[in-house]
Amino acid sequence: MKLYNTMTRQKEVFVPIEEGKVRMYVCGPTVYNYIHIGNARSTVAFDVIRRFLEYRGYEVNYVSNFTDVDDKIIQRAKEEQLTPEEIAEKYIQAFRKDVGALNVLEATSHPRVVENMDDIISFIEVLIEKGFAYESSGDVYFRARKSENYGALANKTIDDLEIGAGGRVGEEANRKEDPIDFALWKQAKEGEISWRSPWGDGRPGWHIECSVMATKFLGETIDIHGGGSDLEFPHHTNEIAQSEAKTGKKFANYWLHNGFVTIGEDDEKMSKSLGNFVTAHELLKRVDPQIVRFLMSTTQYRRPIRFSETALLEAEVNLNKLKNSYHNFTFREESLVESLASDDEKMSELIRLENRFIAEMEDDFNAANGVSVFYELATWMNKTAEETAISEKVYAQTIKIFLGIAEVFGLTFTKEENSLDEEIERLIEERNLARKNRDFARSDEIRDTLASRGIVLEDTANGTRWKVVE
Known part of the structure; x- marks a missing residue:
């Protein structure tokens, strides 16, 4: 398996710290609002990565935090006339x-900042003791220049950072030894939520939170650290600096970053700061969550997703093709035979398709190529469903592979989902009886009634089949 490591800008063979196990940390949301679909894309992208690792037999310890202390949360609390704690819990x-x-698996751990404040303070104390951090008027800052290869993750040099920080003015700039230093602890402002610390009442900076929670729940070195591309600098850069300064060890072996969701003709990045976002909360009220999930999970995680109604419609069409293939094939479950002369050939083809899917996904989780193999399997299932007989062995293996791939993408296909309601079942039975009695007028009338409701009937040698058309 090869992963594209942002740190080295190349694909590398994945070798876990502990055989058969993966320690994975993904930055979670700052909970001051509903997540927009760009945030949801990141969550789904890493859910697919986690699911595939588990599909390949790894035990994944997946940690994703909630940032529940932040300037934005404090501001939102004022706007909604709630406490910061109430705002955090609400969102x-x-x-x-x-x-x-969106069928995202629950994280192994979802740590919150407020639950780890003692650990955060202790972490900062170690950094001060080691000379990597200093207190200044109630704030604590990290000496970025002391961090070896600071900025390497984002392909930035100290010179680049000096130019970017050179024009900063104000109280905070005056409290820093160096413009590129960043805050570990912030002195409390009057009336704001705060915690007691050796440097006075205050609260942690954003970056320190993830360093503390990642190392606390996963160890001093982790296998995979993930998040959106916008987190490469400064957030992940500062996580590396803090963590490695404290432990003296490599923080993460592989850095994975997902691409943005873009919107509009100019492919502008979707973000709350730009005001061009669509919340998942609102989108899921009008669009089947499985369609949204399909769109997000079948794009390679590093590639951008252009969000549009057209993209959603295309996802819906492709998802329905898979649903119809599953229905067409499971329709044959009641007429299986014990074995056929063609079984070995069919089993070989199934193994070939499964291995191709694995190979595509093991190439940096290439979901776009992986779903192409899924379509090939669906086409094969349609053809096989038309054959006179299907063996029990081939049927069972086909369903196992189909549902296994679906699970990686976070899609669910159930027989219940494909069941007709009682009224439609009754109509189909009545039509079959009408045909038997040569009452073709009634038979055609029932067919037309079902067609008007999006149910198309197909009369085959193996019985009457149905499918839903949009």
């Missing part, structure tokens, strides 16, 4: 509901 529950609808 954590909203996040869980939205990503649950």
Whole structure:
């Protein structure tokens, strides 16, 4: 398996720290609002990566935090006339509901900043003791220049950072030894939520939170650290600096970053700061979550997704093709035979398709190529469903592979999903009886009634089949 490591800008063979196990940390949301679909894309992208690792037999310890202390949360609390704690809880529950609808697996751990404040303070104390951090008027800053290869993850040099920081003015700039230093602890402002610390009342900076929670829950060195491309600098850059300064060890072996969701003709990045975002909360009210999930999970994680109604419609069409293939094939379950002379040939083809899917996904989780193999399997299932007989062995293996691939993409295909309701079942039975009695007028009338409701009937040698058309 090869992963594209942002740190080295190349694909590398994946070798876990502990055989058969993966320690994976993905930066979670700052919970002050509903997540937009760009945030949801990141969550889904890493869910697919996690699912594929588990599909390949790895035990994945997946940690994703909630940032529940932040300037934006404090501001939102004022706007909604709630406490910061109430705002955080409100939007954590909203996040869980939205990503649950998108069939995202629950993280192994979802640590929150407020639950780890003692660990954050202790972490900062070690950095001060080692000379990597200093207190200044109640704030604590990290000496970025002391960090070896600072900025390497984002392909930035100290000179680049000096130019970017050179024009900063204000109180914070005056408190820093160096313009490129960053905050580990912020002195409390009057009336704001705060915690006691050796440097006075205050709260942590954003970057320190993830360093503390990643190392606390996964160890001093982790296998995979993930997040959106916008986090390469400064967030992930500062995580590396802090963590490696404290432990003296490599923080993460592989850095994975997902591409943006873009919107509009200019492919502008979707973000709350630009005001061009669509919340997952609103989108999922009008669009089947499986369609949104399909769009997000079948794009290679590093590639951008152009969000549009056209993209959603295309995803819906392709998802329905897979649903119809599954229905066409499972329709044959009641008429299986024990074995056929063609079984070995068919089993070989199934193994070939499964191995191709694995090979595509093991190439940096190339979901776009992986779903192409899924389509090939669906086409094969359609052809096989038309054959006179299907053996039990071939049927079972086909369903196992189909549902296994679907699971990687976070898609669900169930027989219940493909069941007709009682009224339509009754109409089909009545039509079959009408045909038997040569009452073709009634038979055609029932067919037309079902067609008007999007149910198309197909009379085959193996019985009457149906499918839903949009």
